[in-house]
Amino acid sequence: MTEYRQMLQSGDSRYRRLSATLYDHLIRPVAAEIEALNPQQLAIIATGSLRQFPFETLRDSEKDQFLLQQYPIHYLTRLSSRSLLASPSPSPFLNFPLWTLSLLLGIIGMGATVKHHWKLGGTLLTLALVSTTFLPRFSGGYRVLGFANPKPQDPLFNLPGTEAEVDALLRLAPESEIYRHHQATLEVFKRQSSRHRYLHIATHGCFQQLGCCFLGQDICEDEQLRETHMNANTLLFADGEYPLADAALLGLQDTQLVALTACQTALQTNLDGDAIIGMAYIWERAGARALMATLWNADDATTAAVTTEFYRLIMEEGLSKVEALRQAKLSQSHRHPFFWSPLVLIGDPR
Numbered sequence: 001m002t003e004y005r006q007m008l009q010s011g012d013s014r015y016r017r018l019s020a021t022l023y024d025h026l027i028r029p030v031a032a033e034i035e036a037l038n039p040q041q042l043a044i045i046a047t048g049s050l051r052q053f054p055f056e057t058l059r060d061s062e063k064d065q066f067l068l069q070q071y072p073i074h075y076l077t078r079l080s081s082r083s084l085l086a087s088p089s090p091s092p093f094l095n096f097p098l099w100t101l102s103l104l105l106g107i108i109g110m111g112a113t114v115k116h117h118w119k120l121g122g123t124l125l126t127l128a129l130v131s132t133t134f135l136p137r138f139s140g141g142y143r144v145l146g147f148a149n150p151k152p153q154d155p156l157f158n159l160p161g162t163e164a165e166v167d168a169l170l171r172l173a174p175e176s177e178i179y180r181h182h183q184a185t186l187e188v189f190k191r192q193s194s195r196h197r198y199l200h201i202a203t204h205g206c207f208q209q210l211g212c213c214f215l216g217q218d219i220c221e222d223e224q225l226r227e228t229h230m231n232a233n234t235l236l237f238a239d240g241e242y243p244l245a246d247a248a249l250l251g252l253q254d255t256q257l258v259a260l261t262a263c264q265t266a267l268q269t270n271l272d273g274d275a276i277i278g279m280a281y282i283w284e285r286a287g288a289r290a291l292m293a294t295l296w297n298a299d300d301a302t303t304a305a306v307t308t309e310f311y312r313l314i315m316e317e318g319l320s321k322v323e324a325l326r327q328a329k330l331s332q333s334h335r336h337p338f339f340w341s342p343l344v345l346i347g348d349p350r
Contacts, residue, residue, distance in 0.1 A: 041349050054295060055067055069333070072326040080346070080348070148178070162203070166178045198257050201261075206264055207232070207275040258292070309331055313327055321348070
């Protein structure tokens with residue numbers, strides 16, 4: 001498992017053989033039963049070393065398909081049942097794709113025109129054309145609290161790519177509150193988090209038991225040269241680190257999603273195999289229904305592309321979180337899984 005994780009994380013093209021082998025061992029014995037159920041998504045409850053890699057990357061060599069191409073996939077903790085048993089929260093504005101309003105206006109307008117109600121029909125058709133232009137830009141009431149690149153002046157912590165993520169969020173949901181650079185403070189995070197249903201935290205997160213080192217793999221794996229730049233289980237803000245153990249104090253209620261798009265977990269040892277699930281458990285206990293996080297730091301541009309498409313599909317097309325993430329990843333699946341697979345969804349898929 002560790003070898004496969006390292007292949008994915010390093011962009012090693014030899015991953016395909018091991019990917020197919022893992023599929024044959026883990027999925028193929030139950031593939032027929034899964035297909036017979038025709039599930040809307042697969043929920044994975046992984047244990048031990050199986051938590052080190054995204055199941056989405058397992059490849060069916062007979063069909064030449066990733067598992068992600070067959071099903072939307074999310075992961076569960078032992079606390080996830082609480083979110084799954086809860087009633088799905090209504091959309092903040094509409095629970096159907098916004099483009100259907102334009103279609104409905106157009107159909108009614110055509111009907112009115114056919115019945116010689118020229119003025120009414122013309123007005124409705126005009127509204128349909130106008131709404132087609134402007135509705136895709138309307139977020140439907142979504143307000144995201146976003147943080148990005150809190151320490152751009154420090155080369156060790158600078159994350160310029162994360163600013164593209166929050167810029168895209170502002171275009172999709174103009175009512176969002178975005179904080180970057182020196183404005184991305186602990187005080188703002190603690191004060192504002194409970195007021196938003198979506199939290200997008202594009203700052204460094206460290207979820208390795210030994211703390212995080214940012215000097216490169218060769219140095220960080222050398223016990224003599226290794227330096228610790230972030231403490232374990234913390235998020236970085238402009239004025240310090242936030243210990244994840246304090247998340248329960250945020251007062252989150254009905255928070256639909258916490259997205260952590262620049263975290264580091266389980267980079268080199270088996271000690272951190274449970275890190276991502278443990279992190280999700282803490283956020284769920286704090287009140288969040290789902291967590292989207294990265295298993296490793298991938299290409300900034302690709303991460304921004306995947307997260308932007310993910311939010312667009314939720315806000316404009318009305319897709320569930322799990323289906324939106326699936327389609328956003330598939331848009332990049334022509335590339336090595338290093339680029340698109342590290343983002344995983346844990347918890348409520350709706």
